[in-house]
Amino acid sequence: ALSLETDRKGNRVLGVHIADVSHYVQPGTALDREAYRRSTSVYLVDKVVPMLPEQLSNGVCSLVPGQDRLAFSAFLTFDAKGNCVARRFAKSVIRSKARFTYEQVMEVIAGRAASPAGRAVAPRPQPTVRKTILSIHELAQQLRRNRFAAGALDMDVPEAQILIDERGMMTGIEVRPYDESHQLVEECMVAANE
Numbered sequence: 517a518l519s520l521e522t523d524r525k526g527n528r529v530l531g532v533h534i535a536d537v538s539h540y541v542q543p544g545t546a547l548d549r550e551a552y553r554r555s556t557s558v559y560l561v562d563k564v565v566p567m568l569p570e571q572l573s574n575g576v577c578s579l580v581p582g583q584d585r586l587a588f589s590a591f592l593t594f595d596a597k598g599n600c601v602a603r604r605f606a607k608s609v610i611r612s613k614a615r616f617t618y619e620q621v622m623e624v625i626a627g628r629a630a631s632p633a634g635r636a637v638a639p640r641p642q643p644t645v646r647k648t649i650l651s652i653h654e655l656a657q658q659l660r661r662n663r664f665a666a667g668a669l670d671m672d673v674p675e676a677q678i679l680i681d682e683r684g685m686m687t688g689i690e691v692r693p694y695d696e697s698h699q700l701v702e703e704c705m706v707a708a709n710e
Contacts (some may be wrong), residue, residue: 517531517533517579517587517610517612518530518531518532518533518652518701518704519531519533519610519648520648520651520652520655523593526596527593527594527595527596527601527602528593528594528651528655529591529592529593529594530591530592530593530594530652530655530704530707531589531590531591531592532589532590532592532704532705532707532708533579533587533588533589533608533610533612534587534588534589534708535577535578535579535585535586535587536577536586536587536588536607537568537572537577538588539586540568540572540576540577541568541572547568547569551567551568554567555567557573561678561680561686562680562684579610579612579615580612580615581611581612581613581614581615582611582612582613583611584609584610584611585609585610585611585612586607586608586609587607587608587609587610588605588606588607588608589605589606589607589608589610590603590604590605590707590708591603591604591605591606592707592708594655594658594659597658597662598655598658598659598661598662599662600707600710613642613645614641614642614645616641616649618693618695618697618698618701619697620641621649621697621700622695622696622697624641624646624649624650625649625650625653625696625697625700649700652700652704653696653700655703656696656699656700656702656703656704657696657699657703659703659706659707660699660703663703663706672694674691674692674694675691675692675694676689676690676691676692677689677690677691677692
Protein backbone atom coordinates (compact mmCIF):
# COMPACT_ATOMS: atom_id res chain seq x y z
CA ALA A 517 0.00 0.00 0.00
CA LEU A 518 1.11 3.56 -0.60
CA SER A 519 0.31 6.77 1.24
CA LEU A 520 1.39 10.38 0.92
CA GLU A 521 1.20 13.22 3.41
CA THR A 522 2.81 16.62 3.81
CA ASP A 523 4.87 17.48 6.88
CA ARG A 524 5.06 20.84 8.70
CA LYS A 525 7.88 22.00 6.40
CA GLY A 526 5.88 21.25 3.26
CA ASN A 527 7.91 18.14 2.42
CA ARG A 528 6.16 15.07 1.05
CA VAL A 529 6.18 11.97 3.25
CA LEU A 530 5.74 8.83 1.18
CA GLY A 531 4.58 5.74 3.04
CA VAL A 532 5.40 2.36 1.50
CA HIS A 533 3.58 -0.32 3.46
CA ILE A 534 4.37 -4.02 3.05
CA ALA A 535 2.25 -6.70 4.69
CA ASP A 536 4.04 -7.95 7.81
CA VAL A 537 3.80 -11.72 8.02
CA SER A 538 6.31 -12.01 10.86
CA HIS A 539 3.48 -11.78 13.42
CA TYR A 540 1.93 -14.94 11.97
CA VAL A 541 5.07 -16.83 10.95
CA GLN A 542 7.13 -17.27 14.09
CA PRO A 543 10.74 -18.52 13.74
CA GLY A 544 11.18 -22.26 14.13
CA THR A 545 7.51 -23.18 13.68
CA ALA A 546 6.21 -25.66 11.12
CA LEU A 547 4.85 -22.72 9.12
CA ASP A 548 8.27 -21.05 9.14
CA ARG A 549 9.97 -24.26 7.99
CA GLU A 550 7.46 -24.75 5.16
CA ALA A 551 7.82 -21.13 4.02
CA TYR A 552 11.61 -21.53 4.09
CA ARG A 553 11.33 -24.73 2.06
CA ARG A 554 9.17 -23.02 -0.56
CA SER A 555 11.33 -19.84 -0.39
CA THR A 556 8.95 -17.79 -2.53
CA SER A 557 5.53 -17.72 -4.11
CA VAL A 558 5.48 -19.25 -7.59
CA TYR A 559 3.60 -17.40 -10.31
CA LEU A 560 2.27 -19.67 -13.04
CA VAL A 561 0.37 -18.67 -16.15
CA ASP A 562 -3.07 -19.04 -14.60
CA LYS A 563 -2.48 -19.22 -10.85
CA VAL A 564 -0.17 -18.54 -7.95
CA VAL A 565 1.25 -21.15 -5.59
CA PRO A 566 1.77 -19.01 -2.47
CA MET A 567 4.72 -19.39 -0.12
CA LEU A 568 2.29 -19.16 2.79
CA PRO A 569 -1.12 -20.82 3.16
CA GLU A 570 -3.87 -18.99 1.30
CA GLN A 571 -5.63 -18.09 4.58
CA LEU A 572 -2.58 -15.99 5.40
CA SER A 573 -1.39 -14.80 1.97
CA ASN A 574 -4.85 -13.80 0.71
CA GLY A 575 -6.46 -13.37 4.13
CA VAL A 576 -5.04 -11.71 7.23
CA CYS A 577 -1.75 -10.75 5.51
CA SER A 578 -3.46 -9.15 2.52
CA LEU A 579 -3.87 -5.38 2.67
CA VAL A 580 -7.66 -5.37 2.34
CA PRO A 581 -9.29 -1.93 2.11
CA GLY A 582 -11.22 -0.88 5.20
CA GLN A 583 -9.62 -3.47 7.48
CA ASP A 584 -6.76 -3.09 9.93
CA ARG A 585 -3.67 -4.96 8.77
CA LEU A 586 -0.19 -5.41 10.18
CA ALA A 587 2.50 -3.88 7.98
CA PHE A 588 6.14 -2.91 7.91
CA SER A 589 6.25 0.69 6.75
CA ALA A 590 8.95 2.89 5.28
CA PHE A 591 8.23 6.61 5.67
CA LEU A 592 10.41 8.57 3.25
CA THR A 593 10.49 12.36 3.36
CA PHE A 594 11.22 14.14 0.07
CA ASP A 595 11.97 17.82 -0.47
CA ALA A 596 10.69 19.87 -3.42
CA LYS A 597 13.55 18.58 -5.64
CA GLY A 598 12.76 14.94 -4.90
CA ASN A 599 15.70 14.36 -2.58
CA CYS A 600 15.12 12.00 0.33
CA VAL A 601 15.86 14.15 3.37
CA ALA A 602 14.63 11.78 6.10
CA ARG A 603 13.53 8.20 6.54
CA ARG A 604 11.99 6.14 9.25
CA PHE A 605 10.83 2.55 9.44
CA ALA A 606 8.14 1.15 11.67
CA LYS A 607 5.96 -1.83 12.32
CA SER A 608 2.51 -0.42 11.78
CA VAL A 609 -1.19 -1.11 11.58
CA ILE A 610 -2.71 0.33 8.43
CA ARG A 611 -6.20 0.56 7.04
CA SER A 612 -6.06 1.12 3.30
CA LYS A 613 -8.83 3.16 1.72
CA ALA A 614 -8.95 1.54 -1.70
CA ARG A 615 -7.43 -1.12 -3.92
CA PHE A 616 -6.76 -0.50 -7.59
CA THR A 617 -5.52 -2.34 -10.63
CA TYR A 618 -2.80 -0.76 -12.74
CA GLU A 619 -5.47 -0.01 -15.36
CA GLN A 620 -7.61 1.85 -12.82
CA VAL A 621 -4.63 3.92 -11.64
CA MET A 622 -3.76 4.73 -15.26
CA GLU A 623 -7.33 5.96 -15.78
CA VAL A 624 -6.87 8.38 -12.87
CA ILE A 625 -3.46 9.53 -14.14
CA ALA A 626 -4.81 10.04 -17.65
CA GLY A 627 -7.95 11.75 -16.34
CA ARG A 628 -10.27 9.32 -18.09
CA ALA A 629 -13.44 7.73 -16.73
CA ALA A 630 -13.33 4.70 -19.04
CA SER A 631 -10.69 2.47 -20.53
CA PRO A 632 -9.43 3.10 -24.09
CA ALA A 633 -11.77 0.35 -25.32
CA GLY A 634 -14.68 2.45 -24.06
CA ARG A 635 -15.73 0.26 -21.16
CA ALA A 636 -15.77 1.57 -17.61
CA VAL A 637 -13.08 -0.08 -15.49
CA ALA A 638 -14.48 0.96 -12.12
CA PRO A 639 -16.37 3.74 -10.42
CA ARG A 640 -14.29 6.88 -10.15
CA PRO A 641 -12.40 7.02 -6.85
CA GLN A 642 -13.24 9.61 -4.24
CA PRO A 643 -11.67 13.04 -4.88
CA THR A 644 -9.25 12.66 -1.94
CA VAL A 645 -8.08 9.27 -3.23
CA ARG A 646 -7.72 10.65 -6.79
CA LYS A 647 -5.67 13.55 -5.42
CA THR A 648 -3.40 11.13 -3.51
CA ILE A 649 -2.87 8.98 -6.62
CA LEU A 650 -1.99 12.04 -8.70
CA SER A 651 0.36 13.38 -6.00
CA ILE A 652 2.16 10.02 -5.70
CA HIS A 653 2.37 9.90 -9.52
CA GLU A 654 3.96 13.36 -9.58
CA LEU A 655 6.52 12.33 -6.94
CA ALA A 656 7.21 9.01 -8.71
CA GLN A 657 7.90 10.77 -12.01
CA GLN A 658 10.22 13.18 -10.23
CA LEU A 659 12.08 10.27 -8.59
CA ARG A 660 12.30 8.54 -11.98
CA ARG A 661 13.80 11.62 -13.64
CA ASN A 662 16.29 11.95 -10.77
CA ARG A 663 17.34 8.29 -11.07
CA PHE A 664 17.94 8.57 -14.80
CA ALA A 665 19.83 11.85 -14.36
CA ALA A 666 22.08 9.98 -11.90
CA GLY A 667 22.83 7.28 -14.51
CA ALA A 668 20.20 4.60 -13.86
CA LEU A 669 19.43 2.27 -16.75
CA ASP A 670 15.96 2.15 -18.26
CA MET A 671 15.15 -1.57 -18.29
CA ASP A 672 11.81 -1.16 -20.08
CA VAL A 673 11.57 -4.72 -21.42
CA PRO A 674 8.13 -5.77 -22.61
CA GLU A 675 6.43 -8.42 -20.46
CA ALA A 676 4.47 -11.14 -22.22
CA GLN A 677 1.11 -12.35 -20.96
CA ILE A 678 0.04 -15.85 -21.92
CA LEU A 679 -3.63 -16.04 -22.86
CA ILE A 680 -5.44 -19.24 -21.93
CA ASP A 681 -8.95 -20.53 -22.46
CA GLU A 682 -11.36 -22.07 -19.95
CA ARG A 683 -9.66 -25.48 -20.41
CA GLY A 684 -6.25 -24.05 -19.53
CA MET A 685 -4.97 -24.23 -23.11
CA MET A 686 -2.82 -21.42 -24.47
CA THR A 687 -4.61 -19.33 -27.07
CA GLY A 688 -2.06 -16.60 -27.63
CA ILE A 689 0.45 -14.15 -26.26
CA GLU A 690 0.10 -10.44 -25.84
CA VAL A 691 2.42 -7.75 -24.54
CA ARG A 692 1.42 -6.32 -21.18
CA PRO A 693 1.47 -2.56 -21.05
CA TYR A 694 4.16 -0.85 -19.02
CA ASP A 695 2.92 2.64 -18.35
CA GLU A 696 3.02 5.36 -15.72
CA SER A 697 0.83 3.33 -13.34
CA HIS A 698 3.52 0.63 -13.24
CA GLN A 699 6.22 3.27 -12.90
CA LEU A 700 4.37 4.76 -9.92
CA VAL A 701 4.59 1.52 -7.95
CA GLU A 702 8.10 0.73 -9.19
CA GLU A 703 9.53 4.11 -8.16
CA CYS A 704 7.98 3.89 -4.69
CA MET A 705 9.39 0.37 -4.21
CA VAL A 706 12.84 1.41 -5.48
CA ALA A 707 12.84 4.37 -3.08
CA ALA A 708 11.92 2.08 -0.16
CA ASN A 709 14.58 -0.46 -1.15
CA GLU A 710 17.24 2.23 -1.45
